[in-house]
Amino acid sequence: MKLAVGLACLVGSHLAATGSLKSKAKLEKRAWATSEPSYPSPWMNPNAAGWEQAYQWAKDFVSQMTLLEKVNLTTGVGWEGEQCVGQTGAIPRLGLRSLCLHDSPLGIRGTDYNSAFPSGQTTAATWDRTLFYKRGYAMGKEARGKGINVLLGPVAGPLGRMPAGGRNWEGFSPDPVLTGIAMAETVKGIQDAGVIACAKHLIGDEQEHFRQVGDGFDIDESLSSNIDDRTMHELYLWPFADAVRAGVGSVMCAYNQVNNSYSCHNSKLLNGLLKNELGFQGFVMSDWQAQHTGVASAVAGLDMTMPGDTVFNSGLSFWGANLTVAVLNGTLPAYRLDDMAMRIMAAFFKVRGTQDVDLDPINFSFWTLDTYGPIHWGAKEGHQQINFHVDVREDHSRLIREIAAKGTVLLKNEGALPLDKPKFLAVIGEDAGPNHNGPNSCDDRGCVGGTLAMGWGSGTANFPYLVTPDAALQAQAIKDGSRYESVLSNHAMETIRKVVSQDNVTAVVFVNANSGEGYITVDGNRGDRNNLTLWNGGDELIKxxxxxxxxxxxxxxxxxxxxxxxxxxxxxxxxxLWAGLPGQESGNAITDVLYGKVNPAGRSPFTWGATREGYGADVLYDPDDARVPQQNFTEGVFIDYRYFDKHNTRVIYEFGHGLSYTTFEYRNLQIQKHNVSAYIPTTGLTEPAPTFGEHSTNYSDYLYPEGFHRANRYIYPYVNSTDLELASGDPYYGQTADQFLPPNATSSDPQPLLRSSGKNSPGGNPQLYDVLYTVTADITNTGALEGDEVVQLYVSLGGPDDPKVMLRDFARLHIKPGETVKFEGKLTRRDLSTWDVTLQDWVIRDHTKMVFLGKSSRKLVLGALLN
Structure with a gap:
């Protein structure tokens, strides 16, 4: 029997590996953005800082592996193949079980006895590095407790280019610095808990419409995010650089195309930017069904394919047996497969801190909460206990409550807050109450009803419970002796009027707006929001x-x-108040803030514009009959507050805005300049590509073993014929690699290092992170209550094409009444540089630069020139 996916599918076209797909030329005659080729795929660096020991352990392990085992490690077993949302093949001979890759960036998706954390966006609103880390560590511990080896988060893509983008809430902020710091701290937390973090989605994955062919859209190829070089570096790549510098073990490429080359075989993106310029030493995995080619994606930098099959439940794979054939017939050089395996195992050893490969068993099944069922869910084979209902929550509810409260932003306060035993508290709105069918009644939260505590899609987790605002506020009112009534409807207007028009009423109105991932449509919203208004008549309810x-x-x-x-x-x-998506402790957290148990210090991680048009960029809902939708990022680096500042457009509440129940004074701005060496571009060559171990040239060694039972639709590395041409089923079999792959794609020779790269320092040239200035100021609490102040450090680079101001550092300071605390912020070389598209490096230009300290992007209290 021939393999159903032939080598023609495996290798793809020359253009599929480098830029625009061939088929596009037949579709439209227009000038399309292109992605330049970058080959070969960089191999791991044994001297990369923080990876030295992991590299040696990985080398020892991979050197023992057979070709089949390496293929098994890099190829997913297929959708519903085993217990997790994605799993690799196992290496039983060497004691390594299948690796479990699982969602999500705010908890453990689809399981029980796990926590539901606040969203990334809500966490960003705390502006608290410690809480970023603690949340990542707690999620990592819960993941490890379930047997998960790779947690699919955190998220920097989408960054948040358009406010209506469906998955913005999974990430942190449209500001690259705030997102970058949150990414780095979250990565450190997850990986300190012994689980590989996955920075996603690389890159330009800013909307849900047209992200995939087959999502109900009449298109021929996925949307192309067309991003210029400077914008790529200064905005969208910036937080991924921070994640790489923090040692992230894996990166997920996205569904969309970037400059008309699919992200998961875009050599410029994966080889050029991520692995070469940023020196990423971990592995690149595909998003689920985001792989479109075989050898072309391998040489372009993809290291692991998820979930392994070309289409869910097809049993067909671009890799698997096809990858085995490609190495045996010389299409794919052995060193590239070795490097894939090395990257996976190095990330594995790095986070575990040991050479031991004995893992705790996976104790849950994503596909069901039933205790017993088939281990191979899609094949309905291997009936056994698959859910052990392990409780991994520990005391994380306290952290969740703290983050949700500290991430709540007080946008306006005319003396009404904090509440002090109000005589009559009336709580109004569906968002204050429960979903009458239960908080987990809709798969992946794909419905509306009750209070909103997370969006929908793969970035979700099951609630172990959900404390509603109604329940928590009623409990507080009873404790205080207050009268309490709630009307948990947005439309019972006559009843609402009768309640809130009485004397002595304090009315708290709860409203919401939801969005999520594009495979689910909720109330007519295909992932992305259709508008920026409140849902379920919320605006009319408030008025x-x-x-x-x-x-x-x-x-x-x-x-x-x-x-x-x-x-x-x-x-x-x-x-x-904006309470974001607070997770399971929603009601308790908002009660803490409303009653002053927590003095609010959340700061908005985005701008509240007066109009939708004020944001500039917007979701592409109509591709203008283009068979391949083109999303041109023509605004460049000017998104969110940068765009509003450039056009001097009205905002309601600016980026970084947030009030407190106390007051703060800023004074005594000081700038210390440090003597650092001049920037020296990286030079030199890499070592030649290494290979680890030898593989048999006896094709019979790669056949299915005699008597081997093949689970239905499960992806294996074995071939079914010693005639490789027959096994591949490829009509073009026999073509040499140089006939369909770009020049240099399979070279193993030493390669020149990019001048902007770090050589042995992941994250780019290490001198980018030299601290050039330290900025300090005295912050005094001039009010009667203790509280936190978020001090924000902005710079103006002064160039005609630079934003008016850009966030560069911040600190959340706890200050008692009358106390003065010193803020200290740092400005690195990268903070003061722009990307030179000609030089292909970061440069500090001669324009006059200024530094500002303030309470938000438009409340800049102190300022001075940088000399």
Missing amino acids: NVASWCSNTIVVIHSVGPVLLTDWYDHPNITAI
């Missing part, structure tokens, strides 16, 4: 309550900004 009650407080649970323009300045609206 009606405000017309009846002179003390109306609004709480927003949302996936990003909503338009507040029509009602935010209503005189009866005395306070507005």
